[in-house]
Amino acid sequence: MPTEAPVLRVRAVSKSFGAVAAVQGVSFDLYGGEAHALVGENGAGKSTIVKMLAGVHRPDAGTLELDGVPIELNTPADAKAAGIAVIYQEPTLFPDLSVAENIAMGRQPLGRFKTIDRTAMIEQAEQLFTRLGVSIEPSRPARGLSIADQQLVEIAKALSADARVVVMDEPTAALTGVEVERLFAVARSLRDHGAALVFISHRFEEVTALCERVTIMRDGRHVSTDLVSEVSVDEMVRRMVGRELGALFPKQEVTPGAVVLSVAGLTRDPVFVDVSFEVRAGEIVALAGLVGSGRSEVVQSIFGVDPRDAGTVTVAGKTLKPASPRAAMAAGVALVPEDRRQQGLVMELSIERNVTLPRSRALSQLGFLTGSNERRSAKEWTQRLKTKYGRLQDEVGTLSGGNQQKVVLAKWLATAPKVLIVDEPTRGIDVGTKAEVHRLMSSLAAEGVAVLMVSSELPEVLGMADRVLVMREGRLVAELDRERATEESVMFAAMGQEATV
Template identity: 85%
Template sequence: MPDGSPILRVREVSKSFGAVAAVRDVSFDLYGGEAHALVGENGAGKSTIVNMLAGVHRPDAGTIELDGHPQDLSTPAAAKAAGIAVIYQEPTLFPDLSVAENIAMGRHPLGRFNTIDRTAMVQRADQMFGRLGVSIDPNRPARGLSIADQQLVEIAKAISADARVVVMDEPTAALTAVEVERLFKVARSLRDGGAAVMFISHRFEEVTALCQRVTIMRDGRHVSTDLLSDLTVDAMVRKMVGRDLGALFPKQDVEPGEVAVSVRNLTRDPVYADVSFEVRAGEIVALAGLVGSGRSEVVQSIFGVDPRDSGTVEVGGRILPPGSPKRAMAAGVALVPEDRRQQGLLMELSIERNVTLPRSRSLSQLGFLTGSRERRSAKEWTERLKTKYGRLSDEVGTLSGGNQQKVVLAKWLATKPKVLIVDEPTRGIDVGTKAEVHRLMSSLAADGVAVLMVSSELPEVLGMADRVLVMREGRLVAELRRAEATEEAVMFAATGQEAAS
């Protein structure tokens, strides 16, 4: 336990949304000079805790204290005034304003005649970036900044407001390894400067690299708060899921069948060129490679979302025309996209409507889609995927990230595809849900579905794929059978480096 009193204390807070109890009697402390992890499965209540600290939701019961004094964090402005800053996975900058204007928002320095002192505003932004040890032009517009740089601007906003509690909610989900390390360097400087840093992540290696203590939640309740030095990853997982997880990669051995999808000389200049491969029924084939290697663009072209300049895609002996997802779906192809919020779901629609959208015509009678048939179908598939929700009529945007991913999977699995394309199937979801998704993929392959998977997680690639196809700079550069695929072999191919002899 750190010396001194905690900066922030959460005491027996509870929050319900209708009949769903999102958080029940949760307590923990945050200390200055310490990074504290908050972990749990999707739906465990982490996001609700973050939103209560951010002033987005008010607790139904319990208290939040700063320096021993209860706080009324009824609005985001109240939370900021109390010295609490939240850095979200998806930053919330004003894209058409400059970086300096975003940092100064609501606290602009004033000069003569009460006008904004733009010179002082830029100088202050420069000082913040100097403290963080990063170089970003304060005068450039926020639009076009990478996600990593947007998060650094959010952190600069936090320290410019003298935030004493910095909450980082899944900040690394969309970052490269280099960007993650830069973010961690900044987080450590905040921690070492006396701030209390709260870090939410599904990646245990990040939690152990940054944090000293961890609070574990399950089903909306506090399970334990421990020193990380006292826990193994296996012990953390058992506390999170309430059971032994078993095999994270439950890959079944399946004898491949006939060729389900054949890709020949697919080219889209300058994104990728001359890409050829096959996936057989019952096979799981992984497309690996660095971010920007062309993996996602290839699978989007196969499904018809993105154009292609030349080449053919053949499914079940039928050549698919370019640019026609409708024809791909009719041939039995399904695509679970990487960006579930922008490409996989209609966030303002209900869970049941999202699940049944690709099959609305087949579920209709005399041209009308009846609520009862839609509800029965959605209920069947959400239950098969163990999706946690209040009511099927709830907006899909109310679900946790992992449960949104299950809805996307349910939506496409309900079409009973012959070829399932999954792009980053477990990004941003917890370890328990990852095991469920992997089990489902293995089961589908065993039933004869051809699975084409894009993944940036090497353990997932090696644990689930029968074959690994490696892309580099838009070209297919290696094909590795399961027995010969290692982390080193994949990375050497992805980077173009020669293995040491």
Template identity: 75%
Template sequence: MAGDDAVPLLAVRDVTKSFGAVAAVAGVSFALHGGEAHALVGENGAGKSTIVKMLAGVHRPDSGAIEMDGAPLVLGSPADARAAGIAIIYQEPTLFPDLSVAENIFMGRQPLGRLRRIDKAAMKAEAEELFGRLGVHLDPDRPARGLSIADQQLVEIAKALSVDARVLVMDEPTAALSGVEVERLFAVARTLCAQGAAVLFISHRFDEVFSLCERITVMRDGRWVSTDPTADLTVDQVVRRMVGRDVSALFPKEEVEPGEVVLDVRGLTRHGVFSDVTFSVRRGEIVALAGLVGAGRSEVVRAIFGIDRLDEGEVHVDGERLPAGSPAAAMNAGLALVPEDRRQQGLVMELSIERNATLTRLGALARVGLLSGRAERRAAREWTKRLQVKYGLLADAVGTLSGGNQQKVVLAKWLATEPKVLIVDEPTRGIDVGTKAEVHRLMSRLAGQGMAVVMVSSELPEVLGMADRVLVMHEGRVTAELSRAEANEETVMFAATGQNGTAA
């Protein structure tokens, strides 16, 4: 094994990357050695994916450098990364659905025959040989469209294998794979290591991290925390380093005596996305849905609201069963959903603030089918004032507001419908600290007034500070239901990574 003083195969030196005012990665350094698998772990939003994108040539670091064999390496495009021998397996497969499996593997590197024509027979034979090495049976001639996620991931792995990569980066590749397939992937990774390649492995599954990797780097909030040999670490230590921060006292949750059950969700299942999700929420209660990105939380709330189809299960509001698949019925029953992506789903960016704020109540504001501008403005003014939205003119396009104020407009729009149950998906993503606290205070006040709140959040401090109860999801299932007293960073993190056995 390479010692620490040997020249690393690939080194990330003090890289920084900001998107707008948000620093995604700040001053991160670590080194990958040939023949070694290196794990990169951290919570959602810790900056792991940004590091991957730098190595992929998608993002360029604002400052700092990437070095290969001790020499600086400029990765200006994905083609540069490929030329440098860096292969990436992304979390989401990036295939061409219309092209054959073999073409997907060899795109841009197809074996050539006479007149530089693509030698299709050779390409098929090479693809078959790769699948042979992986021990799977996939027809190289079939189109990629319709492949299961696991099969798509196998094609990605074959692609990475075919380039004889010097550095193999795997960004949560195992989420969709079965145990056997994971073993095969690891066998491939170990073979590459034995041939002198370096592997960077990103995963939330600690058993995999500990069995594959020689070294573990922990990131938190875009910063480097530690890099240690796996042998010196325990799962508990890693988890603590991932979350290690104080739960700030910024969360002003009011103590409320919960009332009767308002929202009752039974056995919700959507095949391949989530299954058997059951919970209930009482008046005045804030229930958080915690878990890692991709655990199925947003999908669950979308299904409750009737946006996505359900395969099984029912939703009751105040004891009445909601008809499936109808957001309009959900709204009538007193549900409100503040979506995760406010730019795409929550607001019409080009319309004015007042229009956006009143979109949910056009019926109530209209007289004989016609909207009165005055009524609209009055309603908008009232709610923007109650939520302290900072704006120039009510007629300004909502796109001109800051992220926090946009979020308040979305909240205003839904609160104006006077819902019994407010569902918020990532209520404070991309919002500055001050506004965050305001949003939290608001949610707390609403619960105090008897509203039931369901909050999907990837931010642990927010979950722990705000929620009366925490439901933790892992790969489409609820793996733990924790009371406010039971919930702490470690219990939630263990459940979110599917490590319940060791949590006790």
């Protein structure tokens, strides 16, 4: 275990985006020759930390110290110059350029008249690959390399820059078992050469296999930093999720009615496989799991935005035509998508237009949309949802995030759905609006709507749902009723750990 001074110290850094505090006063130290795991739930602020180290975001407060000297990383070039290399989950290579050129970009060996010495450049790449023990052809274009190979190229890039700090942001998420082993072998050799490694992963077996030290983050704050050998996996999970469940969730008790939405054997290989469940009238069912476990894809397939390979979706006894949002809407399904800016709203159109968009046919007379009809309908729903706006004619893009979300909800609620699917209904909106959205979902359920909610926020899942379905890597792995669903049991199921609590 290294005893010398830390290579890089992260000291009390904070970063906010608008009103959302992504990282608040986080500190930890990185030592040379040591692999340091950074773990936390989705949205705990890990990626923001990575982007600060990469020079993409500047901390609002706090400092980074390299060898005890404070440094400012204003651009990716600064981070590179400081010897910090970042390997993203999706590597960022130049597909049209050769592998050797990708590695050497900005530091190409120069020959006469400052021209690039290609032979030396390719030799350099060959040497790096030999050192890493991999055989990638340096002169082939980067296009067509597997994700695993692309990451190895990124690591070679870090090596060639003599990076002293190598940050790997969920490098294993897209790799197969063999590829992960190969990556770990390379990472270990990097570490043994004195580099400080930052490793981000959701898989605890990888953290314990690779890392010496682990920092746990929650809600943008630092929870703890320990030696991996001194903290159990159970303890790590508990620290990741452990927080008070506020009285924020006004869930009304409802006796579920008949089955409204029934999904059987839904499959789209390899994104999700054999997903089956039912949602009853008046019930709120949460679909939980890690980002990338296939939750959003499942609901998009139910609504017909995405195609499916197999399986059936039945709404109130009627089987839906696959891949047809129109059929789903006609059967009474409404989907409030995850990304409201991209999928939920037409930002340039007025508020009223957005609200009435799915019903433009019903509201039109002789094929023409009349302003008064539109306005009346839009007014009714925006008032019911307590949306704050200037005029109904204002562009939706001018509203705050929370109010935009209300407009999306108004748009779909106005269609009087039997099944309401909401994907991350409260992402990026303030606490007050959150509570209103929750109250609304609860009252809709009480009116007999079947609600299916995808959410990464555990308190929301536990506070709102009658039942929790947990997905992991494209499969439904657990179904927990309200009594059995706890933060630990959901997290354990989502991460594939045995529940021992």
